[in-house]
């Protein structure tokens with residue numbers, strides 16, 4: 001099934017994101033966690049792709065294993081910056097041959113440690129070009145793109161940024177998944193700005209709870225633009241162990257999800273970091289055993 005078909009059939013989606021592990025133990029642990037998450041009945045799951053193709057085969061292998069060993073719909077992330085057009089075409093063709101029908105088309109980040117880095121002459125510079133290429137080659141594929149409620153650092157002009165997002169949608173994107181955010185007002189404002197720009201596809205809210213203080217610093221580094229509100233920092237600063245940081249972070253994320261559901265968000269995407277506990281606890285704290293119960 002494609003994500004477009006799923007979104008057309010439901011007013012509210014719930015998706016979980018994983019990354020391809022590096023070690024055998026990591027694979028075992030991930031599949032245990034996936035088994036724990038299965039009762040929550042996600043609408044689909046997605047698998048990240050390492051910048052510049054560093055996880056090319058592992059992403060493919062994880063997507064294939066999920067499709068073969070579970071009844072879950074899998075979405076393969078794919079970044080274009082740094083790859084040639086042939087390389088990208090080869091990756092997509094392999095997915096199509098294996099009945100993978102869903103791609104999250106991303107720009108990806110140029111390597112930070114190479115100051116005079118230049119894109120491949122025949123490669124793609126922006127995700128919009130990748131979306132157009134996929135749709136031209138394989139119109140049957142469902143393609144999602146990334147959105148940034150608090151803005152993307154490479155485009156300080158917020159108006160231009162929404163224009164670029166509109167270009168991705170006009171190129172054929174079926175839905176948008178947002179970067180994680182901690183203040184729902186940023187998401188609502190983003191949705192309104194998209195509406196004004198004529199962006200009509202579902203905008204799925206990216207949620208990731210703070211689980212450790214160290215993790216919080218990492219999130220601030222990696223999640224371009226994500227702001228940690230003072231109210232959240234105050235909550236976290238009271239916790240005297242990582243166990244209690246996790247309790248506070250999960251409480252915050254649960255409140256975010258509750259508020260998003262009350263305000264008719266189109267979908268929630270959980271960045272799971274390959275663990276099941278936080279996502280399960282968010283569901284439990286909202287009084288449900290599976291995604292279907294949110295629809296009642």
Ligand SMILES: Cc1cc2nc3c(=O)[nH]c(=O)nc-3n(C[C@H](O)[C@H](O)[C@H](O)COP(=O)(O)OP(=O)(O)OC[C@H]3O[C@@H](n4cnc5c(N)ncnc54)[C@H](O)[C@@H]3O)c2cc1C
Pocket residue numbers: 047048049050051052077078079105106107108109125126127128145146147152153154155160161164165168177178179180206224
């Ligand atoms: C849900 C989600 C999942 C992600 N998964 C991954 C992953 O698996 N692997 C990974 O490496 N990264 C991933 N990322 C991170 C993402 O690759 C980076 O944040 C990247 O910097 C931006 O990607 P993009 O797809 O938005 O790129 P783009 O849409 O190409 O945008 C990048 C920047 O360029 C600007 N821009 C776009 N088009 C144009 C244009 N035509 N002219 C001028 N400027 C333009 C945009 O405004 C933006 O500032 C993910 C992000 C999200 C939100």
